[in-house]
Amino acid sequence: MKQPINNVVVEKGNPQNHPLVEYLLGRIASLKNETGSDRTLFAACPNAKAVIRAAIRSAKRCNAPIKFAATLNQVDTNRGYTGLNQKEFVKLIKQKARTVHYTDPIMIAIDHGGPWLKDTHKTADLPYEEIREIAQEQFLFNF
DSSP states (O other): OOOEETTEEOOTTOTTOOBHHHHHHHHHHHHHHHHSOOOOOEEEOOSSHHHHHHHHHHHHHHTOOEEEEEOTTTBSTTOTTTTBOHHHHHHHHHHHHHHTTOOSOEEEEESSOSTTOSHHHHHHTOOHHHHHHHHHHHHTOOO
16 A cells, blocks of 8 residues: 555555545455455554554554544643644654654544543633633644
8 A cells, every 4th residue: 555645545446546544444345355354443542652653563563554543631732641742743653653664554633632521621610612622722733
């Protein structure tokens, strides 16, 4: 599989250049039809830099795509408990992937990203509108 360009897989055999997740789910379904074996996408919870490194190495060994699903407590504009904001998080993942020559697709996602799902949201006792704006800000971060 070729690297996705702007989250779209550009590859011979993918003439419509489907979005990455749609393409991967389609491949999983077609491989099940061909082999009878189930497949899944590996999603890692990046709760530490060592976990990020280990997840990329595991995906490399399995020749598989990987998805990192970070919570707002782990990675956010205030750096979460990993010490990483969104830009630093993506930069670290790219650096670790280059180190082991990992070239399969990497997906970055937010897990538990809504209002009151970050610990400080619960303790701040802020009105809904303010908490909603803070949560939305996490999704608008420019990589």
